[in-house]
Amino acid sequence: MQQSIIATVDIVLLTLQQQRLSVTLIKRDNPPFQTMAALPGGYIHAQEDNNCLDAALRILSTKTGIVPPYLEQLQTFAGIARDPRGWSMSVVYFALVASEVITAAQHDGLVVCAVDDLWHLPFDHNDIIAAAVARIRNKSYYSSLPCYLAGPMFTLPGLQKIYEACLGESLNKVSFRRKMDELNVLEPVSGQTEAHGAHRPAQLYRLKAQFKNQLQLLSRGL
Amino acid sequence: MQQSIIATVDIVLLTLQQQRLSVTLIKRDNPPFQTMAALPGGYIHAQEDNNCLDAALRILSTKTGIVPPYLEQLQTFAGIARDPRGWSMSVVYFALVASEVITAAQHDGLVVCAVDDLWHLPFDHNDIIAAAVARIRNKSYYSSLPCYLAGPMFTLPGLQKIYEACLGESLNKVSFRRKMDELNVLEPVSGQTEAHGAHRPAQLYRLKAQFKNQLQLLSRGL
DNA sequence: GAAATAGTGTCTTTGAGACAATATGTT
DNA sequence: AACATATTGTCTCAAAGACACTATTTC
Numbered sequence: 001m002q003q004s005i006i007a008t009v010d011i012v013l014l015t016l017q018q019q020r021l022s023v024t025l026i027k028r029d030n031p032p033f034q035t036m037a038a039l040p041g042g043y044i045h046a047q048e049d050n051n052c053l054d055a056a057l058r059i060l061s062t063k064t065g066i067v068p069p070y071l072e073q074l075q076t077f078a079g080i081a082r083d084p085r086g087w088s089m090s091v092v093y094f095a096l097v098a099s100e101v102i103t104a105a106q107h108d109g110l111v112v113c114a115v116d117d118l119w120h121l122p123f124d125h126n127d128i129i130a131a132a133v134a135r136i137r138n139k140s141y142y143s144s145l146p147c148y149l150a151g152p153m154f155t156l157p158g159l160q161k162i163y164e165a166c167l168g169e170s171l172n173k174v175s176f177r178r179k180m181d182e183l184n185v186l187e188p189v190s191g192q193t194e195a196h197g198a199h200r201p202a203q204l205y206r207l208k209a210q211f212k213n214q215l216q217l218l219s220r221g222l
Numbered sequence: 223m224q225q226s227i228i229a230t231v232d233i234v235l236l237t238l239q240q241q242r243l244s245v246t247l248i249k250r251d252n253p254p255f256q257t258m259a260a261l262p263g264g265y266i267h268a269q270e271d272n273n274c275l276d277a278a279l280r281i282l283s284t285k286t287g288i289v290p291p292y293l294e295q296l297q298t299f300a301g302i303a304r305d306p307r308g309w310s311m312s313v314v315y316f317a318l319v320a321s322e323v324i325t326a327a328q329h330d331g332l333v334v335c336a337v338d339d340l341w342h343l344p345f346d347h348n349d350i351i352a353a354a355v356a357r358i359r360n361k362s363y364y365s366s367l368p369c370y371l372a373g374p375m376f377t378l379p380g381l382q383k384i385y386e387a388c389l390g391e392s393l394n395k396v397s398f399r400r401k402m403d404e405l406n407v408l409e410p411v412s413g414q415t416e417a418h419g420a421h422r423p424a425q426l427y428r429l430k431a432q433f434k435n436q437l438q439l440l441s442r443g444l
Numbered sequence: 445g446a447a448a449t450a451g452t453g454t455c456t457t458t459g460a461g462a463c464a465a466t467a468t469g470t471t
Numbered sequence: 472a473a474c475a476t477a478t479t480g481t482c483t484c485a486a487a488g489a490c491a492c493t494a495t496t497t498c
Binding site: 004005007044046049050051052073075076078079080081086087089091220221 | 274
């Protein structure tokens with residue numbers, strides 16, 4: 001029969017801070033690694049969680065107060081070596097939110113750190129975050145994924161900056177707009193953005209309602 | 223504390239039969255669903271498996287006698303509803319092999335069935351296979367993945383047929399060859415293929431040694 | 445040499461990127 | 472009006488697909 005296996009869910013909650021892809025960490029309440037910052041996570045509760053996605057939503061909600069618009073299973077990290085308590089399995093999800101959502105959550109112990117500036121984290125959380133970032137980088141090339149990092153309304157130049165932060169490279173303005181047009185997930189809002197200075201203000205857009213929770217893909221990448 | 227959670231690994235072992243993407247099923251030795259065909263799978267053995275990949279290799283080897291050249295984690299399927307024994311977690315891997323490998327394995331109870339002809343399988347194995355097929359379809363567009371479905375030596379027209387079977391659509395010959403050239407994972411073998419009839423025979427190729435176990439990606443898809 | 449498929453050359457079309465002209469706000 | 476950025480038009484270049492021509496084998 002089976003040895004006891006630790007079954008947990010961890011969430012890589014990503015956002016953009018100062019145009020940099022950043023991850024949300026939380027001070028651990030319990031051992032091991034008590035008081036250290038790590039990915040939000042917790043045990044699966046077989047009594048109350050119908051599946052892993054439920055568990056992820058419950059844990060994220062409990063620990064951070066956030067209900068993300070986009071949550072996707074990343075990968076499962078498991079083995080004898082990753083947790084001092086024993087053989088463990090962590091089903092990892094990743095979520096994207098606008099940074100205001102994290103600020104608004106007002107939860108204690110949350111630390112948002114740029115993924116390029118991370119120190120050594122408990123467990124294999126550095127590997128997990130690296131995998132999440134790689135997934136997002138890749139997916140941003142051919143999908144509407146980065147839109148979830150924007151607030152409810154945004155401008156096209158602003159969205160381009162978000163895409164560029166995800167991809168780590170600058171994009172051609174004309175091509176980017178052609179691709180956004182092709183994605184067909186945005187709709188203009190009547191109002192206009194604040195002009196940051198003495199120049200033409202940009203049109204505000206929002207995600208079409210039907211794409212609030214659903215990714216749209218490009219046939220060819222950016 | 224934690225209720226007992228069933229921790230298993232399942233493998234979607236895919237191959238090509240008569241140019242059709244097919245999955246390998248195995249008659250179940252134990253309840254539930256004893257004697258029914260299902261995906262090869264088994265419990266994680268915390269004592270002997272260092273991680274999930276180890277478990278997948280062990281299970282695949284034990285149940286089918288196959289050591290696949292390519293094995294990748296697909297996704298974890300978990301929840302209360304998928305297994306009559308209780309809350310279960312299955313980390314699913316997928317593997318690709320040439321059909322001769324399955325024939326050569328000589329294991330009893332193996333059933334190879336085209337993924338489009340499947341009947342209703344135990345657990346959520348139909349969903350799992352569908353997810354694997356979707357992943358392979360997608361990945362075949364921009365990688366050397368389908369090469370693992372070919373034998374040790376193959377012709378370019380033959381490989382194109384394999385790609386077409388994976389993608390479910392026919393491809394442009396010139397473009398396909400340009401892309402294979404770009405992938406740069408193949409090397410010609412001095413010999414030549416059997417001519418199937420009265421016509422020019424095709425050059426035989428094989429995977430370069432360094433790509434025997436490693437995928438190569440295209441910057442843009444096929 | 446007729447047939448049939450392998451392999452290659454090249455033209456056409458499509459789409460990405462560069463560049464620049466125009467638009468529209470603020471100061 | 473000057474300025475600065477938004478937005479759009481258009482040209483150039485690269486890549487994908489269509490087509491057809493050449494190559495090479497068997498019968």
